[in-house]
Amino acid sequence: MTIAAGNGPSGPLTDLPGSPVFPVDPVIAHAFGPDGSLAGTTGPEILLAGLPGFVTTDVPGVPTATGTGVNAQAIAISADGRLLATGNSGSARRGGTVSLWRFVQSR
């Protein structure tokens, strides 16, 4: 079991080699994939990264930021690592929502 320690729910992860995994602040929610890859959200962005040895981005240790169009407050990754779900806060026009995302790999 590996424990990644952070600065509470609103801070970047620290204490693992490769941390802070997401050098942005605040990361308000995060979730691990089954391969050890990591997703976090700042709200409007979903950030993807691999921990050392599980790098999923093109440059080790550098996360991918994805503009989502939603304000994600919660995040989960499926056990098979194929899907990512976000729970989103509401807006004046559109109330609370959930989103389902699939991972896409491109070269």
Add this chain to the structure above:
Amino acid sequence: MLLDADGRRASALPRLTGDDEHPAFLPGGRMLVFDGVSSPGAPQNLYIVSTDGSGLRRLTTAGGSDPAPCVGGTIAFVRNGNLYLLSRDRRGTRRLTTRGAGAPSCAPNGRVVAFVRDGRLYTIATDGRRLHLVTRAPAAIPAFSPDGRRLAFVTTSTVPAANGDATNLAIVDLRGRPATPRIVIAADGFSGDSGTITRGSSAGLAWQPVRTALTTLAPVAGSPLATAAGPSPSASQAVALSAGGRLLASANADGTVTLFTIRFDLRGRVRSFRRAVARSVSGATAVSFAPTGRLLAVAQSGGRFSLFGVNRNSGALTPVQGSPYDVGGLGAPALAIDPAAGRLAAAGSTGSVSIYAIDPVSGALTPVPGSPFAGLDGAAADSASFSQLGTTLAVGSRETGVYEFFVDSDSGALSLVPGSPFGPIGVTLLDHPPTRARCGRVRPAPTAR
């Protein structure tokens, strides 16, 4: 100068100090670290600045040059001819060498720094241990490869016919013993300035990053879906996916829980994504599926939680007999269900952990003998997670750290792992059973090398 990766756009930063040198990107790419001087003739120190030129800040006052950012947020640098490491919070420095060092390069895993001493290439761990002579070949300007397995460096060799030295680019494979450098570009093909290399100053090497598959996200058709029908559905504040990926649960700010169904086609692509059921669960704050997908635990404010049987086709929820369960305290308990779905752990604000056996037929919960178990030093729990084999349970508290428990495989009783709590405040868990917890263990200060 900043240059886009495709080489199409270049921009110049204004002069920031009396002599800006050795820029390097910090992890994330939004900040630069470099060495500069506050005034002509003043000693060099480290500075950081945003890539747009704003936010200039000096990091050191006692000298510093040749910064080498490490992925963990620390920065290796040179001070008075020796190697130092600036902590990730930029408040402390650790001296790694005492017999000279220059031209540091940090390994991609952040654990090792390569450097040059007396024209030879060395590595040393960032905790100051394991000093290692990589090669006896003359060396300057090392640069770790993106996978951390190789080091590129500039080397020189004697050319008798020319009655002088030739400058070459060499690569050494760190996995081999003894490490023998392989010269990849001979003198005629290398554009480096041998004089600059001898001084070990401004020249540098950089690897082209290995471009593997770039992972991005694409929304599944139907996303986003409202958490409830009606004009103003409540915000989702926690989500969980079932192990089979066929159900998505959302705990909403108005205390309701919504289940969504996900259907796949034969090729495993999402065929439909629909809202199935919205159910009122008083004070719901978090949701967690059992690995079987047949049970959903819902944490509720007031130290309670509920367990529901889940119809995996319709998403309908049926309260398990005895729900809601009360573990005491004011906040919502942290919940975890073990991989075999045989036990549920609930840790609340009372400083104890309750362990329940789950009836395999009805889902009803029965406290195991000895439950609740003390050991959290009275701290409130914020997270809980079983290991993949269910033999350990980690409970995180933002107040005090991570408490690790052994789980008796027969009785389910907990015993605290010596040394708990581990680590700083705030936790989340990555479950990999072969390795040990490595959070926040304090090591003796290493002897300077």
